[in-house]
Amino acid sequence: MAKNKEVKTNAMRLLDKKKITYETFTYECDEFIDAIHIADLLELPYEKVYKTLVTKGVGNEYYVFVLPIQKELNLKKAAKLAGEKSLSMVHVKDINKITGYIRGGCTAIGMKKQYKTWIDESAESLSWMIVSGGKLGVQIKLQPKDLREAANAVFADITMESTD
Numbered sequence: 001m002a003k004n005k006e007v008k009t010n011a012m013r014l015l016d017k018k019k020i021t022y023e024t025f026t027y028e029c030d031e032f033i034d035a036i037h038i039a040d041l042l043e044l045p046y047e048k049v050y051k052t053l054v055t056k057g058v059g060n061e062y063y064v065f066v067l068p069i070q071k072e073l074n075l076k077k078a079a080k081l082a083g084e085k086s087l088s089m090v091h092v093k094d095i096n097k098i099t100g101y102i103r104g105g106c107t108a109i110g111m112k113k114q115y116k117t118w119i120d121e122s123a124e125s126l127s128w129m130i131v132s133g134g135k136l137g138v139q140i141k142l143q144p145k146d147l148r149e150a151a152n153a154v155f156a157d158i159t160m161e162s163t164d
Helices: 010-018 033-043 075-082 094-100 121-125 143-153
Strands: 023-026 048-055 064-067 085-088 116-120 129-132 137-142 151-154
Touching: 010 137, 010 143, 048 075, 048 094, 048 129, 064 075, 064 121, 064 143, 075 085, 075 116, 116 121, 116 143, 121 143, 121 151, 129 143, 137 143, 143 151
Parallel strands: 064 116, 116 151
Antiparallel strands: 023 137, 048 064, 048 085, 129 137
């Protein structure tokens, strides 16, 4: 796995400011590739790699959810947590305007604005996890409690039930 501490994103600067320890992994990437492909590329276990999704409530508020790459966000659970009647996924073309990040580089750390954020409860028991580093080609490895602190997030049950 390639490591590179030289490229600093907003997420990394915020982690540095909070004196949170993290490790970066970089890979060649010019356009969006899904998180499962990234995990395969970096030879990372799927259960440790998390994606960041941004939703919009009926009242035009935005909410952020961090969940395992193989899981789906349960919009009903998410809406209940957010105190909204319903939530919808933010359109890809709006991600940069809302978060300051682009699709595939979106992370809950250091967005343009601090949105209410939830991390799937499955992360709480992990010793470490991987999330986007704030730009294409960069992933960050950190402790779940540190992600919670950096993103001002809460652990909660936010995913669909398994059908296995």
